[in-house]
Amino acid sequence: MTFRDLKAQYHALEADIDKSIKEVLNSSAFILGKPVQELEKELADYVGVEHCVSCGNGTDALQLVLMAWGIGKGDAVFTSDFTYFASAGAASVLGASPVLVDIDLNTFNMDPADLERKIIKTLGEGKLVPKVIIPVDLFGQPAQHHEIQDIADKYGMKVLEDGAQGFGGTIKGRRACSFGDAATTSFFPAKPLGCYGDGGAVFTNNDDLAETLQSLRAQGRSSEDKYDNRAIGINSRLDTLQAAILKVKLNAFKRYELINVNKAAEMYTERLKEIVKTPVVLSGHISSWAQYTIRLENREQRDVVQKALKEKDIPSMIYYPRAIHRQTAYADFGFKDEDYKNTMEAVETVLSLPMHPYLEEKDIEYISQNLKEAVKK
Ligand SMILES: *Cc1c(COP(=O)(O)O)cnc(C)c1O
Numbered sequence: 137m138t139f140r141d142l143k144a145q146y147h148a149l150e151a152d153i154d155k156s157i158k159e160v161l162n163s164s165a166f167i168l169g170k171p172v173q174e175l176e177k178e179l180a181d182y183v184g185v186e187h188c189v190s191c192g193n194g195t196d197a198l199q200l201v202l203m204a205w206g207i208g209k210g211d212a213v214f215t216s217d218f219t220y221f222a223s224a225g226a227a228s229v230l231g232a233s234p235v236l237v238d239i240d241l242n243t244f245n246m247d248p249a250d251l252e253r254k255i256i257k258t259l260g261e262g263k264l265v266p267k268v269i270i271p272v273d274l275f276g277q278p279a280q281h282h283e284i285q286d287i288a289d290k291y292g293m294k295v296l297e298d299g300a301q302g303f304g305g306t307i308k309g310r311r312a313c314s315f316g317d318a319a320t321t322s323f324f325p326a327k328p329l330g331c332y333g334d335g336g337a338v339f340t341n342n343d344d345l346a347e348t349l350q351s352l353r354a355q356g357r358s359s360e361d362k363y364d365n366r367a368i369g370i371n372s373r374l375d376t377l378q379a380a381i382l383k384v385k386l387n388a389f390k391r392y393e394l395i396n397v398n399k400a401a402e403m404y405t406e407r408l409k410e411i412v413k414t415p416v417v418l419s420g421h422i423s424s425w426a427q428y429t430i431r432l433e434n435r436e437q438r439d440v441v442q443k444a445l446k447e448k449d450i451p452s453m454i455y456y457p458r459a460i461h462r463q464t465a466y467a468d469f470g471f472k473d474e475d476y477k478n479t480m481e482a483v484e485t486v487l488s489l490p491m492h493p494y495l496e497e498k499d500i501e502y503i504s505q506n507l508k509e510a511v512k513k
Pocket of ligand 1: 193194195196219220222223272298300301321322323324334335336
């Protein structure tokens with residue numbers, strides 16, 4: 137059994153993917169070829185925003201927006217303590233200071249109440265200027281964007297939604313990657329919409345920001361003269377080959393993949409809800425199930441269960457085994473465990489089960505049965 141069955145997906149879409157790849161090979165337009173612009177248009181339409189600017193990966197996408205906003209030394213960028221490193225690292229790389237926010241244990245997403253506490257604390261210390269909030273749509277569920285936007289408005293801050301895992305999710309019909317002033321996603325192969333290598337994108341309704349991003353992803357070049365650079369940018373483009381692959385995959389995502397992962401999640405929850413803490417999806421929210429993550433009683437039980445599953449050829453993963461505030465790179469930042477109680481508990485108790493659109497009911501049954509037995513041990 138595989139954790140995320142990318143081979144099953146390829147075989148389901150093989151003829152179309154092979155055809156798309158061949159078209160690119162025949163065109164030789166490997167850099168910013170036609171499929172890139174076509175995909176950007178399709179993605180913007182799907183998400184429901186004016187602009188999609190694709191780039192090299194989801195980390196660059198975050199960094200490009202922060203660069204466009206001029207974020208740097210002395211600026212505080214607030215993000216979740218329980219996420220992939222890039223959500224915080226993108227700020228650090230520009231010299232800004234990440235301020236980490238504890239999570240809500242039910243959703244694993246940034247706790248809006250703790251966000252406001254940390255903003256007030258930062259203002260009180262008077263060393264950093266609160267500039268940006270990066271809420272993360274962890275495991276596929278959109279963060280509490282409405283509450284977070286209210287806080288951003290109150291303190292005059294910008295919001296950058298990290299939708300790397302959230303693509304496809306919704307809050308009351310509004311799609312992930314459409315919240316805040318800008319949003320980003322990643323097309324890393326294991327994400328809800330993945331390509332066959334690295335890729336990423338920024339989404340925004342702001343015309344000026346979209347134009348700036350197009351320049352910054354091409355070294356900061358001027359729109360009038362390609363040999364004049366008006367700003368210092370980076371080189372970060374989505375390959376035409378990846379765009380061509382993503383067009384096929386986006387179609388499958390829209391037609392049935394998102395539906396299938398939601399069915400799979402329902403089947404898991406039905407079987408597991410009396411046995412372990414199953415994922416909580418807030419009312420009005422729909423997840424795109426980047427992960428199906430349960431919680432066990434404690435680290436000991438979690439590790440026993442993971443081992444027992446492994447013996448039955450059932451892969452599982454621990455996302456994430458280490459909080460951001462515990463990263464060695466942040467050892468001198470003065471973060472304290474007691475400010476991150478929920479993240480500390482999540483790190484000890486989470487376990488992600490196989491999840492993808494091609495998972496069959498018999499697999500879910502097998503996993504659930506073995507999980508039940510492992511928990512009883
Ligand atoms: C994967 C991921 C990223 C980074 O995406 P890459 O394409 O790997 O650079 C950023 N944030 C979150 C939450 C992610 O899961």
